[in-house]
Amino acid sequence: MQDNPLADFFRPGVELADLPALFPLLRAREALNAFITLFRGGDDEVLIRLMILREIGARADAPRWSPQELKATFAYLDATKLNTVLHRLRDNELLVWDNDESVYQISTAGRMALAAIATLLGFSDDEDAELGFITAQVAAGQAVGKLSVEALQHLLGRLNELQAEFEQAVLSASEFVIRAAQKKLDSVWHWVEKGTDIIRVITADEELDGPTHRVAQAIGQAQSRMLRMTAVFQRTLNSIQAQRVHLGESGLTSTDIADWLRRQGVQATPLLNGCLHAHPEPAFVTESEMLDIAEYELLEREREQSREAVIPSALDAPTTDHVEVERxxxxxxxxxxxxxxxxxxxxxxxxxxxxxxxxxxxxxxxxxxxxxxxxxxxxxxxxxxxxxxxxxxxxxxxxxxxxxxxxxxxxxxxxxxxx
Structure with a gap:
């Protein structure tokens, strides 16, 4: 503990290996070192390392590189800078040097890091890259039998975030906000459907452990709620459309005017000059409200404190036989x-x-x-x-x-x- 710099982040007496949140990271320290090497330092240095390592890994037909091939391929780089990057990747075991044949090749950890980065880059252009990336991770884990509960929880968290965002859009009662949310739902619809198919396969697995099965069921419920949002959006838009005001026989509505004003931005400010000659001055505290509050504080609150809430003692129900006999x-x-x-x-x-x-x-x-x-x-x-x-x-x-x-x-x- 004293020789480990990581222990400086924790209180004295804490056993690092006993922390459930830290232990998986310590166990995968060797694989994580690849990312630490790639992403340590400034942004420019990180980009150059990624560029060089990706170019080396892209040559699948001949994965082994001689120093001369590397210099020829990266002739556009400064030779000293190139050697510095190669030595760093080699010293941190992302590149392996074969002394017998004098060639470089990517290590196991480096290849895994490149594969993860390639998947991430593949979703960088999507409007909702997060949902697509996480769905892809869940699908890949399920396909190879390495389903991760953590990946499922990330998927559930993103679905709940989207659901809350869509519900907030409906509560806003703004046509523009609802249409923006509807457009976003259309963009993620493909991934929601893909996720539904994957979750259906996962929940059908009888050998699935309990925690994973519960998270998968929660994901299925979240997906069902999201699939119903299309009808909710349409009903709300129909209700808003029924309240539109048509401006004479011009064919314009209040929505068209609001949309035009939104596009004008600050340029619309001069249009309002002279439009308002007076503005309301609301009185937020009136005498009636003050009197009601004072009456409660001075009288009702004291009565509630002094009131005895005692349950009366039990009594025998009256006999009703004589009433029935009389009738x-x-x-x-x-x-x-x-x-x-x-x-x-x-x-x-x-x-x-x-x-x-x-x-x-x-x-x-x-x-x-x-x-x-x-x-x-x-x-x-x-x-x-x-x-x-x-x-x-x-x-x-x-x-x-x-x-x-x-x-x-x-x-x-x-x-x-x-x-």
């Missing part, structure tokens, strides 16, 4: 009185009881005459439904003015004709 007796008495009807009689004379409650209960029972569902039951209610009577009632009201009842529906109860 049953009313129903039986009413049934017996209906059985004596031989001629049409007014509704008021039949249902009027000692009080309003009895009258209302009798009227509700009278409405069950000839009801098929009630006839299928047992008890006094079913007996009333089966009585050979007919209720002829109208929307008009007949005056009563006694026993708590002012008016009642006009009508008659008639015996049902029998053949």
């Amino acid at each position: 049953l007796l009313f129903a039986e008495t009413f049934r017996d009185s209906l059985g004596d009807i031989k001629a049409p009689q007014p509704v008021a004379d039949i249902v009027l009881g000692d009080n309003y409650a009895q009258t209302a209960y009798r009227l509700s029972l009278l409405a069950l005459l000839n009801d098929p569902e009630s006839q299928a039951l047992n008890g006094p209610v079913a007996d009333i439904a089966r009585l050979p009577l007919h209720l002829d009632i109208s929307a008009e009201l007949a005056p009563v003015n006694r026993n708590g009842v002012a008016q009642i529906s006009s009508g008659k109860v008639k015996p049902r004709k029998t053949r």
Whole structure:
């Protein structure tokens, strides 16, 4: 620990090999040294090293180079600078020198670094190079059986970033922002579809470990949400289009004017001279709001603190058997009185009881005459439904003015004709 400069970055007593975030990097230190060699120093030095190493690696049919071939190929470079770069690549084991044949060739670490850089450069011109590059890494790992959970997490992170960006565009309710987001979705659509196919193959693997399978499922869900954004964009644009203002019969809309003003930039400032003669001066704090806040702070807050939230003790529910028995007796008495009807009689004379409650209960029972569902039951209610009577009632009201009842529906109860 004392002889390792890396330990100076950590607190005393920390074992570097026990850190999960650092251990994979220490294990791949030899492969990472290739990138450290290539990218250490100024930008110009890094570009020259990459150029020379890529040119050496590009000759696949004859991968071994003699010093004379290198000087001839890089004749456009200063000889001293070329030798300095070659010695640096050789000393850091990106180039291997064969003493027997006196030739250079790229080392294993150098070839791996060049392959990774070639993949990165292949996506440098894409509008969303990050999503394409990461998808390519996941596809390559899945194809050769070296699927990386870290690569899957990077893909999931990028998809979530895009989803949040698209949702923010919809929330902005700006046609220009939504169209820009829609254009970006179109540019990444190819990679989302490619990623969907790859994730479908990955999740179908029964030998996949649990953490990798969970990340793959999360990627599939993120891709599904993104695929639905096309419909969301279109619905929002349709809603905005319905709110456009057409300027007379000129064929122009408010969107055309806004688009033109956006393209003018600072040049549009003189166009506004004299357009506004007065501007609103909003009062952000009025007396009403101040009074409401003061009332809460001085009164309601104190009441909430002093209020006791005590749950009352449990009580036995009241017995309701006597209510049901009383209703049953009313129903039986009413049934017996209906059985004596031989001629049409007014509704008021039949249902009027000692009080309003009895009258209302009798009227509700009278409405069950000839009801098929009630006839299928047992008890006094079913007996009333089966009585050979007919209720002829109208929307008009007949005056009563006694026993708590002012008016009642006009009508008659008639015996049902029998053949």
